[in-house]
Amino acid sequence: MNEGSNIELLKEIAELLNTETEMESMMSEALNKLINGTVFTSGWIFFIDDQGKHEMVSYQNLPASLTERGCERMKEGGCWCVNRFIKGKLTKATNIIECLRIEKAIEEDPNATNDILYHATVPLQSGQESFGLLNMAAPHKTHYSHEELALLESVAFQIGSAIKRITLTKKEQELALIGERNRLARDLHDSVNQLLFSLTLTARGGSAMTNDQDIKDTFQTIQGMAQEALSEMRALIWQLKPHGLENGLVQAVRGYADMLGLKLDAEIQGLACLDSKYEEALWRVSQEALNNCKKHAGVQSVRYRLTRRPELVELIIEDCGYGFHYDPTNSLPSVGLQGMKERIKAVGGSLTIDSELGKGTVLSVKIPC
Structure with a gap:
């Protein structure tokens, strides 16, 4: 690809990432555009947590040998790129010449990887925060050029920024939902809860003020129903705003x-x-x-x-x-x-x-x- 094509591709990917609001579709579409606009034919993304546990969260056009049994080969075991990332030694786009996952697949069936032998890897980052790895591969490629690696670094930076944006948006939505739950809990406590409590006291007073057993029984029934409704209301308020979860x-x-x-x-x-x-x-x-x-x-x-x-x-x-x-x-x-x-x-x-x-x-x- 020439420089003009790279700039156009980066523009398309940036426009996509700026409009996506869902993590899964964002990563899938970004991989698709990268594959359709470059020499790369396969791509996958690992998220890696603070304990070093990796998870393949998105992939496009992987060979069957790497997707069989629910992508078992990609989920289990360690590899060079993940290990280097965990140790903090993978900071830029790199050629991976020894991929244990691909090597094991080739050992089982030399024709099962669609001629993919090696891959390139680049960390997904936003500022000082790291999320995981973007890995890309192409048939027969044993080495990726400086220009190809530079393109991957630019795309990875864009994806990392999008991950950060979507994560922050989700947190803001969660905080807004918690705020709405708290407001509703306060409203229920101040209105319906108090009315039910008043109804309980009124029924108890009415029962005490009459000697007619039928009327007394009616008031006691109302009191019991009001008390049961009050308990249900308190449970609902707890569900909306749990005291002590903090x-x-x-x-x-x-x-x-x-x-x-x-x-x-x-x-x-x-x-x-x-x-x-x-x-x-x-x-x-x-x-x-x-x-x-x-x-x-x-x-x-x-x-x-x-x-x-x-x-x-x-x-x-x-x-x-x-x-x-x-x-x-x-x-x-x-x-x-x-x-x-x-x-x-x-x-x-x-x-x-x-x-x-x-x-x-x-x-x-x-x-x-």
């Missing part, structure tokens, strides 16, 4: 259990701090699980086990209540349970349920992190 997940769950009148037998192992997206997911799942225990299990206490290992967070919530008939091969029996499973799946985890009539229920959550 002090950590476990503190919030303890407070919520107290509010429901449940005794929480909690055991915490190896937990320091959690990423906010994992904490939010576990908090919402804990709420739903405790609500189910209160309404359906017929118990006053719940076992709560939260464990943090180097690459895994595990949560187990167990009760010895009524249980229910559950067949894991069928869909989940309630919208609440299905919502829990989808929420955990959204952060890359899994949720399983073990329940039998008369033997209680065990809910298990595992999130790689």
